[in-house]
Structures are given as C-alpha cells and as structure tokens.
Amino acid sequence: MLDKVRGGLFGVAVGDALGATFEFMAREEIVSRHGSKREMVGGGWLGLQPGEVTDDTDMTLCVARGIIASPQDPVEEIGRQFLAWYQTDPKDVGATIRTALGAYTKTGDWEQARALTWQRHGGRVAGNGCLMRTLPISFAYFQAPDLLSKFSREVAFLTHPDPLAAEACLFYNVLAKELLLGEDPWSAFKRARSLVQHEQLAGRLDSFQSLALEELQPTGYVVDTLEAVLWCFFNGENIIDAIESAVNLGGDADTVAAICGGLAGTYWGCSSLPERWWSRLLRKEELDQLAVGLVQASHQVR
Numbered sequence: 001m002l003d004k005v006r007g008g009l010f011g012v013a014v015g016d017a018l019g020a021t022f023e024f025m026a027r028e029e030i031v032s033r034h035g036s037k038r039e040m041v042g043g044g045w046l047g048l049q050p051g052e053v054t055d056d057t058d059m060t061l062c063v064a065r066g067i068i069a070s071p072q073d074p075v076e077e078i079g080r081q082f083l084a085w086y087q088t089d090p091k092d093v094g095a096t097i098r099t100a101l102g103a104y105t106k107t108g109d110w111e112q113a114r115a116l117t118w119q120r121h122g123g124r125v126a127g128n129g130c131l132m133r134t135l136p137i138s139f140a141y142f143q144a145p146d147l148l149s150k151f152s153r154e155v156a157f158l159t160h161p162d163p164l165a166a167e168a169c170l171f172y173n174v175l176a177k178e179l180l181l182g183e184d185p186w187s188a189f190k191r192a193r194s195l196v197q198h199e200q201l202a203g204r205l206d207s208f209q210s211l212a213l214e215e216l217q218p219t220g221y222v223v224d225t226l227e228a229v230l231w232c233f234f235n236g237e238n239i240i241d242a243i244e245s246a247v248n249l250g251g252d253a254d255t256v257a258a259i260c261g262g263l264a265g266t267y268w269g270c271s272s273l274p275e276r277w278w279s280r281l282l283r284k285e286e287l288d289q290l291a292v293g294l295v296q297a298s299h300q301v302r
C-alpha cells in the first residue's frame with residue numbers, strides 16, 4: 001500500500017519535473033531535437049534546477065497537507081494551504097487558479113471568488129489545474145467512497161467552478177483508488193467510467209483508445225488532458241514508457257506528465273521508478289512524509 005501511495009506522489013513529481021523542461025514545445029520538436037528518452041535536466045521556460053517541480057506538485061502537496069491536518073473535513077484547510085502557497089509568489093500559477101486565489105485574497109469568500117473566476121474567464125474554467133493536484137484524495141478516502149466523491153468535487157470547485165472539472169477529478173480519483181486496491185487498469189477504468197454523466201467527457205473516455213498519438217491534444221483543457229493521460233498510461237508498457245510518452249507530447253507537458261505519473265506510480269509502485277529520476281527530486285523527503293501521513297489519515301476516516 002505505502003509503495004503505491006509513494007509511487008503516486010513521486011509519479012506526480014517526476015512527471016512534473018521532467019515535463020517542465022518541455023512545456024510549450026511541440027511534440028515533433030522534442031523528439032527530433034532531444035530524442036525520446038528523458039532525464040532530470042531542469043531548464044525549460046521557467047529555468048528550473050534538475051529535479052525542481054512546479055505548481056502541479058506544489059498544489060498536490062497542499063491537498064495532502066490539508067487532508068492530513070483535517071481528514072474528516074479537509075476542504076477549508078486545503079483552501080488555506082492553496083492561499084499560503086499562492087502568497088509565496090510561485091514561479092508558475094495557472095490562469096484559472098491565479099484568478100480564483102487572487103479573487104479570494106481580495107474578497108475572503110470562496111463563493112464570490114468562484115463567481116468572479118467564472119465571469120473573468122467567460123465560463124471557460126474547466127482547466128486541468130484541478131486535476132493535477134487531486135490524487136491525494138484517492139489515497140486518504142479509498143475506503144470511504146462517499147467522502148472520496150464529495151471531496152473530489154469540492155476541492156476541484158475551490159478554483160474551477162465547472163461540473164465538468166469536478167467530474168473529471170472524480171473519474172481520476174476513482175480510477176486511482178481502484179489501482180491502489182490492486183485492480184487491473186481496465187477494470188479500474190470501467191468502474192470510474194460508470195460514474196461519469198457529462199456527455200462530452202463520457203464520449204471522449206469511450207473513444208481515447210482508438211486515437212493515434214498524433215491526434216492527442218496536450219492542452220490545458222481538462223478533457224484534452226485526461227484523454228492524453230489515459231492514452232499514455234494505457235499504452236505504456238511500464239512506468240518509464242508511460243511517463244516519457246506523456247512528457248514527449250509537449251504542450252502542457254508538466255501537467256499531462258504529472259497526472260499520468262500519478263496513475264502510473266499508483267499502479268506500478270514507487271519501487272518501479274528509476275532511481276536516476278526519483279533520487280534527483282529536490283523535495284523527496286517531503287513527498288515521503290506526506291505519503292506516510294496520507295496512509296495514516298486513511299485509517300482515521302474508515
């Protein structure tokens with residue numbers, strides 16, 4: 001169990017750190033100029049150190065810390081963790097999240113912040129920033145399906161006021177929960193898929209297997225992201241292959257690879273991650289501590 005939880009968190013961080021090097025680049029450019037094998041080299045448009053992570057991992061850790069502080073009722077504490085992180089002036093903050101946390105800072109009210117976010121983005125708020133951070137919910141509430149569902153939606157809704165965003169997070173967390181419990185990936189997929197009602201999301205989930213690599217769209221839209229993630233995970237022969245193919249899509253590479261790494265790490269476990277990747281992560285002690293904390297929290301919510 002702990003190896004899978006560690007694998008999920010390390011998978012997010014490894015995908016984030018590897019992907020950030022290639023964020024906003026095109027797939028053809030990455031593979032033709034840099035080959036298809038990935039190492040922890042840092043760089044990218046943010047000028048990162050090797051093993052340095054970005055908002056995807058930072059916010060995942062915020063969710064984990066919020067849950068560990070208050071397992072029965074984590075949403076407010078997670079919101080506080082997001083704000084504390086936002087106030088550190090991070091190198092990168094996604095557009096929707098910047099608006100939402102900026103609006104909360106001004107108004108002190110999540111409801112008003114949501115309305116302002118919706119308005120400012122013309123209702124286009126189904127970004128992948130809610131999905132990249134949601135994995136710890138699977139780990140703490142794997143034995144409490146009602147809480148898993150409730151908190152998946154509520155934590156998404158803090159910054160992404162769109163039922164589609166919430167449903168994408170619920171799908172992902174149920175999939176990860178089933179993988180944590182040792183289900184095979186396709187059975188896990190079917191269980192998660194059975195909960196999806198949003199027509200567009202359901203349609204894309206039912207058709208991703210038939211897509212060619214060239215048809216994947218690694219954009220910031222949560223449905224495009226999820227489709228690319230599932231394609232890389234289900235077509236990956238092992239954890240390295242799954243994460244590298246997500247990174248190599250380019251575009252929103254850190255986020256797509258972080259979300260794919262979360263699934264791959266949960267399924268294959270931390271022990272399957274190559275040492276040359278995980279050992280370079282700058283915050284591996286913190287990831288380790290939070291993995292242990294999440295397993296402990298899961299016992300408190302049975």
Ligand SMILES: [Mg+2]
Nearest residue numbers: 054055056254
């Ligand atoms: Mg990022």
